[in-house]
Amino acid sequence: MGFHSVGTPSPLYATVVRNSICEVTQMSYQAANPLADDFELELGGAWTAYWLAFLRVVTGWWFFHAGVTKLIEDGLAYSYGPMYLKQMTGTALGPIPVLMGEHLGWLIQAMVPLGETLIGLGLMVGALVRLASVFGVFFMSLFWIGNAGFGHGLVNSDFMGLLLFMTMIVLATGRYYGLDAIIEKTKLVKRHPKLRYLLG
Amino acid sequence: MQQHTTVIDKAAMALSGGLMLLGVVVLGIVEILAGKPYSAAPLTNDAGEIIATPMVDPTLRTGLVLAGLLVLALYGVYRLVAPMKTETATTQQEITAD
16 A cells, blocks of 8 residues: 555544554664663663662662761771671681681771771762772672571572672762762873773 | 673673572572572571571572672773773765765
């Protein structure tokens, strides 16, 4: 059926054809972006930016709260830190946590509250997010293995926290309403583009 | 923008993903099929006595996940050390058809 055979198509016919073409185009499955037809979720999209920034701030608050309350109560002498590491025997980390607890006790006492606070702050303001999240993964690995709350399987809240920090690294969430978006435009970062692996 | 993955990128993704999924999912299925306890912790009675232990040692499973994370960490270090991928600035020339 061609247009030439019936002359000028009626407005109704033209609308039906146009709608059919649109429907076929929109219904086509896009392997690169399976959500494209239902919900715009491109990495540069508004909803993506909103959600990743929200997730980053909440994750940051989680660590900031944990760190700052330790600072308020114990200052830089969080004695439970080395004790916690010393009891981590027979884990997949081998003797590493116990050795850390025995020989780096003074550092652990200060770095647990300070580290948690700085990681949380970094994530909340969106500065040095990837670097902060690497330390977040390190902390969460120790908590996941140390707490060993595997009663309902390996995937528990500690592991989900670990995955949250991994997500911050993979998706460079500091670039969404975060200071890293501004920092990455500075001359220093443009001269040393590898800094973006620590920012973002 | 199209991203190009190198062999190293693919190897890092495959190895880290494989190790972590093996530790969490595959051995998790094995644990379920082996009967109680279905999780990676020993089962105790009301008195606190252990009545069943996991078939797969949780140390092995967590170790596999940590190994996967280690692969990703090493990949991150590699990306920091290796020269950056430079985008070849190619401009398309318009050629008149014959």
